[in-house]
Amino acid sequence: MSKGITSKNEDYSQWYNDIVMKADLAEHSAVKGCMVIKPYGYSIWEKMQAVLDQKFKDTGHSNAYFPLFIPKSFFSKEAAHVEGFATECAVVTHYRLKNDGEGNIIVDPEAKLEEELIVRPTSETIIWNTFKGWVQSYRDLPLLINQWANVVRWEMRTRLFLRTTEFLWQEGHTAHATSEEAVAETKQMLDVYAEFAEKWMALPVVKGVKTANERFAGALDTYCIEALMQDGKALQAGTSHFLGQNFAKAFDVKFTNKEGKIEHVWASSWGVSTRMIGALIMAHSDDLGLVLPPMLAPIQVVIVPIYRNDDDFNNITAYVNELTPKLKKLGVSVKYDNRDSQRPGFKFAEYELKGVPVRLAIGGRDLENGTVELARRDTGEKKTVSQQGLDIYIVQLLDEIQENIYKKAFDYRKEHITIANTYDELKDLLDNKGGFISAHWDGTPETEQKIKEETKATIRCIPLDNKLEDGICIYSGKPSVQRVLFARAY
Amino acid sequence: MSKGITSKNEDYSQWYNDIVMKADLAEHSAVKGCMVIKPYGYSIWEKMQAVLDQKFKDTGHSNAYFPLFIPKSFFSKEAAHVEGFATECAVVTHYRLKNDGEGNIIVDPEAKLEEELIVRPTSETIIWNTFKGWVQSYRDLPLLINQWANVVRWEMRTRLFLRTTEFLWQEGHTAHATSEEAVAETKQMLDVYAEFAEKWMALPVVKGVKTANERFAGALDTYCIEALMQDGKALQAGTSHFLGQNFAKAFDVKFTNKEGKIEHVWASSWGVSTRMIGALIMAHSDDLGLVLPPMLAPIQVVIVPIYRNDDDFNNITAYVNELTPKLKKLGVSVKYDNRDSQRPGFKFAEYELKGVPVRLAIGGRDLENGTVELARRDTGEKKTVSQQGLDIYIVQLLDEIQENIYKKAFDYRKEHITIANTYDELKDLLDNKGGFISAHWDGTPETEQKIKEETKATIRCIPLDNKLEDGICIYSGKPSVQRVLFARAY
Numbered sequence: 001m002s003k004g005i006t007s008k009n010e011d012y013s014q015w016y017n018d019i020v021m022k023a024d025l026a027e028h029s030a031v032k033g034c035m036v037i038k039p040y041g042y043s044i045w046e047k048m049q050a051v052l053d054q055k056f057k058d059t060g061h062s063n064a065y066f067p068l069f070i071p072k073s074f075f076s077k078e079a080a081h082v083e084g085f086a087t088e089c090a091v092v093t094h095y096r097l098k099n100d101g102e103g104n105i106i107v108d109p110e111a112k113l114e115e116e117l118i119v120r121p122t123s124e125t126i127i128w129n130t131f132k133g134w135v136q137s138y139r140d141l142p143l144l145i146n147q148w149a150n151v152v153r154w155e156m157r158t159r160l161f162l163r164t165t166e167f168l169w170q171e172g173h174t175a176h177a178t179s180e181e182a183v184a185e186t187k188q189m190l191d192v193y194a195e196f197a198e199k200w201m202a203l204p205v206v207k208g209v210k211t212a213n214e215r216f217a218g219a220l221d222t223y224c225i226e227a228l229m230q231d232g233k234a235l236q237a238g239t240s241h242f243l244g245q246n247f248a249k250a251f252d253v254k255f256t257n258k259e260g261k262i263e264h265v266w267a268s269s270w271g272v273s274t275r276m277i278g279a280l281i282m283a284h285s286d287d288l289g290l291v292l293p294p295m296l297a298p299i300q301v302v303i304v305p306i307y308r309n310d311d312d313f314n315n316i317t318a319y320v321n322e323l324t325p326k327l328k329k330l331g332v333s334v335k336y337d338n339r340d341s342q343r344p345g346f347k348f349a350e351y352e353l354k355g356v357p358v359r360l361a362i363g364g365r366d367l368e369n370g371t372v373e374l375a376r377r378d379t380g381e382k383k384t385v386s387q388q389g390l391d392i393y394i395v396q397l398l399d400e401i402q403e404n405i406y407k408k409a410f411d412y413r414k415e416h417i418t419i420a421n422t423y424d425e426l427k428d429l430l431d432n433k434g435g436f437i438s439a440h441w442d443g444t445p446e447t448e449q450k451i452k453e454e455t456k457a458t459i460r461c462i463p464l465d466n467k468l469e470d471g472i473c474i475y476s477g478k479p480s481v482q483r484v485l486f487a488r489a490y
Numbered sequence: 491m492s493k494g495i496t497s498k499n500e501d502y503s504q505w506y507n508d509i510v511m512k513a514d515l516a517e518h519s520a521v522k523g524c525m526v527i528k529p530y531g532y533s534i535w536e537k538m539q540a541v542l543d544q545k546f547k548d549t550g551h552s553n554a555y556f557p558l559f560i561p562k563s564f565f566s567k568e569a570a571h572v573e574g575f576a577t578e579c580a581v582v583t584h585y586r587l588k589n590d591g592e593g594n595i596i597v598d599p600e601a602k603l604e605e606e607l608i609v610r611p612t613s614e615t616i617i618w619n620t621f622k623g624w625v626q627s628y629r630d631l632p633l634l635i636n637q638w639a640n641v642v643r644w645e646m647r648t649r650l651f652l653r654t655t656e657f658l659w660q661e662g663h664t665a666h667a668t669s670e671e672a673v674a675e676t677k678q679m680l681d682v683y684a685e686f687a688e689k690w691m692a693l694p695v696v697k698g699v700k701t702a703n704e705r706f707a708g709a710l711d712t713y714c715i716e717a718l719m720q721d722g723k724a725l726q727a728g729t730s731h732f733l734g735q736n737f738a739k740a741f742d743v744k745f746t747n748k749e750g751k752i753e754h755v756w757a758s759s760w761g762v763s764t765r766m767i768g769a770l771i772m773a774h775s776d777d778l779g780l781v782l783p784p785m786l787a788p789i790q791v792v793i794v795p796i797y798r799n800d801d802d803f804n805n806i807t808a809y810v811n812e813l814t815p816k817l818k819k820l821g822v823s824v825k826y827d828n829r830d831s832q833r834p835g836f837k838f839a840e841y842e843l844k845g846v847p848v849r850l851a852i853g854g855r856d857l858e859n860g861t862v863e864l865a866r867r868d869t870g871e872k873k874t875v876s877q878q879g880l881d882i883y884i885v886q887l888l889d890e891i892q893e894n895i896y897k898k899a900f901d902y903r904k905e906h907i908t909i910a911n912t913y914d915e916l917k918d919l920l921d922n923k924g925g926f927i928s929a930h931w932d933g934t935p936e937t938e939q940k941i942k943e944e945t946k947a948t949i950r951c952i953p954l955d956n957k958l959e960d961g962i963c964i965y966s967g968k969p970s971v972q973r974v975l976f977a978r979a980y
Contacts, residue, residue, distance in 0.1 A: 029620065030564075031557045031607065036620050039552035039635065046553065062529035063536065067521045068558075068609075068640055068656050069580070072587065074520075076595050090559070091584040091597050092609065095644040097562065097577060105566050107581050107606055116597055117521065119558075119582065119609070129520050139831060145529065150558055150640065154585040166558050341629060 005353075007287050012231040013159075019281055020160045023290045023354050026277075033158045033165030037274065040354065041161075043298035044277055045168065049148065051200055052170065052272070055192050061144040061172060066126050068150075069117035074125035078250040081124065084217020088154035090119040090165075119152040124218060124243070124269055127173045128251040135175055135265055137256050142185070143175040151273075161278030162235075162490050169273035175265045177257060179244070182266035183221075186242040189270040190223040193238035201276065202293035202406035203227050203283050204413050205237060206436070206485065208461025213445050213452075216269075220244040226460045226485070228413045229282040232434015234460045234487035237279050240270035278490075283409050290355030291378055293405045294398040299335045301327060301394060302356045304347045306363035313338075316362050319387070326391040332398065352377060357401050358394060378405050419483070423451075423474045426486060430457050436487050440480035442473035451475055457486045495843075497777050502721040503649075509771055510650045513780045513844050516767075523648045523655030527764065530844065531651075533788035534767055535658065539638065541690055542660065542762070545682050551634040551662060556616050558640075559607035564615035568740040571614065574707020578644035580609040580655075609642040614708060614733070614759055617663045618741040625665055625755055627746050632675070633665040651768030652725075652980050659763035665755045667747060669734070672756035673711075676732040679760040680713040683728035691766065692783035692896035693717050693773050694903050695727060696926070696975065698951025703935050706759075710734040716950045716975070718903045719772040722924015724950045724977035727769050730760035768980075773899050780845030781868055783895045784888040789825045791817060791884060792846045794837045796853035803828075806852050809877070816881040822888065842867060847891050848884060868895050907975070913941075913964045916976060920947050926977050930970035932963035941965055947976045 005022060008015040020026050025041030028034075037045065053063070069092060075082045096111030120126065127145070134143060148170045158164050172189060176182040190207055197203045205225035215222045219241035227237045248254070248264040255265055284291040294300050303320055307313040320336050327334045335356075337347050344361065351359055361373040372390065375382045378401050385393060416435025420426040429437050441447060441459065452458050462484050471480045495512060498505040510516055515531030518524075527535065543553070559582060565572045586601030610616065617635070624633060638660045648654050662679060666672040680697055687693045695715035705712045709731035717727045738744070738754040745755055774781040784790050793810055797803040810826050817824045825846075827837050834851065841849055851863040862880065865872045868891050875883060906925025910916040919927050931937060931949065942948050952974045961970045 029557045030561060030616065031559045034557035034559060037555040039554045042554045064529045064532045065527040065658065067519045067524035069521045069524060071520060072595060082595060088586055090582045091587065092580045093583045094581040095578065097579065097581065105562060105572060107583065126520065130526050168555065
């Protein structure tokens, strides 16, 4: 235990909560299941948003905004969708409060809506109802839209960032003239997510396709990126759905193709959410607190002055005032913590807890020697380095840290993709090792469901780069043509 | 009438709607009172957000995110606030839908919330309930928080951007150790808004303070920026509230000051919304469509090729491919519209409608002569200019256009601030000229209310730079110490 953080080996779940709370990322709110994202946590989200938003724009998408509320009847229009989404959700039934005359605020029974409104759990229905007016001809296609928004899914058991009643996300919704184009879009966006996870989040992911049981309600295919957390559980970090013509048919969205024939359009939708912050925390952090990959760290370098008198402090500050603009020019975010209300040791612990990748400590003797003391958050390594060329050194070091954090997660995952050839092996691995378990499955929803009931493991995905391989299902003994990845998951 | 846009002199309200719809800014949704912000409209909002967000950060604020839902009881905690906000709002009473067995989706009566949740109309209550846990000592102050979010106020009569049931905004919420600091913050943020309106939106505003009648529910003082639209009606473009200790007392937020005494903290809140897009449209546009100030135009320069054959087209494109990176390097956003499905005249009309500040048309003869044809959206002026130094010329021209749009709005407003010394004069000016009317008022809510009932004009503000001047109230004949600004308003 350190700084009140539960050890991750002792209680992984408590360790996670401790980091979220003590690193000032988020907290529970007065509203059951809803979180407050605190400034430090939100600044990580802002960094994620900036990168993803640019990638969406670079691939031709435009942002737009659709209503928070969806008429209840919209959910009945797509048969599979209604089963998946119109269940646990917030329902607006009234539009006015009033004073009951005795000083109590009550819901005005007169102000009842004719049709109840659902707070969006996802926006396919309201967006496809809108697309109907936007698409007439092949010239209007493809329609490449993204929305940054809040959504609500009523959750009974919540966990900060990973599963909350309200969360923030982006949802892409696209319309295409052909099935091929819609599939290509679906896969392109999966690649965007995978690149973001691996390069920015330093999080290795398996790209795959979901089985029918795990598919998005209303999709023909759900593609996903699956990551592994340090407790051996999997986490779905993003999904991209090929929706076929399901929503186009449900909302009657047709277009005239180049040959003058009228057809329903083809669709994709794709999203990632504040859940990614949970993945980021769980994948890299340790018992000292958060470990952030430099590319998503709101503060990449913190500088702590160590001084005995005002002269020392002024000299250190003068040096910092030289160094800081050099670093900023190189795109490095720097914080100089010159608070006199806290001692250096307190500050060290605080930035360790908050996962700042590089800490510089500068004392009077460092100034004399032309050095600084540099500490890496990812390895804990401390060393004295020269002030000469320090800015360039730090840029290179940040790259090295980013790579090292990725490599650590990659190695962990490599060790935790294990082959199982029998059901007993699967169960043993689930209980004693965790991770992804590669096993043959007969391809039926029934087998998948039984394995889930008996082991709490689900098929996370069929990897896109899967090799076909004859085998027999570990559960049913029936023939199988490929292995799939099982895991217990968040 | 042009391109189906109603003339602004004929029907101002219809003219506004036509521009919003035909310039692809927004449309009504299937949910009463809620709008869809279309990509072009949203890209203006994104530009506004980027500028404001940077200004908030430069003044020390951090973004965070608080729940969409507020427990009903929170609204009863601040007496004035409840009257103002907990009336027309969306109320969540249930958290589940179900299939009734006959294929109908109904609200599950079993899934009734113990306490109804209100969809936030503004977030003071939930934020101050959270601040209670964040503030203990003077060291925790000031707390400078902003949130970008959607809010819902149930409106019976809506108008795209100007008044919708759901809208997007930012709301700043700050906590301070002293009244003076909170007032200084309130005024600082008003200045940020005023600078944004004048410099970026090219919209001259009057900075002022609201009368008690028009004050934010729960505020001690509401500061505002008031702009004038082309029909002579005023529009409140942003507000900044000094909340005193009202919310701190309601939510019991106290701190230990430097002397060790426990006190309630002092507060401000401030916000601007997508309503600003409505102001932008109404202030500058004309019968040909939108007129955008270059600093907020998603596309600043559009280039239209005019060609008779492929050779022409290729030569023009080669030139555009040289020019575009030069412009982008200077920070100019450029679009090359090389669609072959539309004729130049169609494109000209489209970009005119969408308010693109500068249009370049390039034909074969231009290439021979080393010229381009340049058209300004704000003045309609067309001229042939040299390709030599065109990039620099355009940057200067965009500045000139920005200034010209501001000057036009400024001159209009100058002509429309009129002095009235009698009630008859006021009424006559309201009916026949519009604009701000500067008149003496006895300072009582009763007089203000009666004038409002009789003329539909309200006191927009008491300008901050007001001179004190003895006079008599135009309505009551009682003594007055200063003039205030009356207007009919959006």
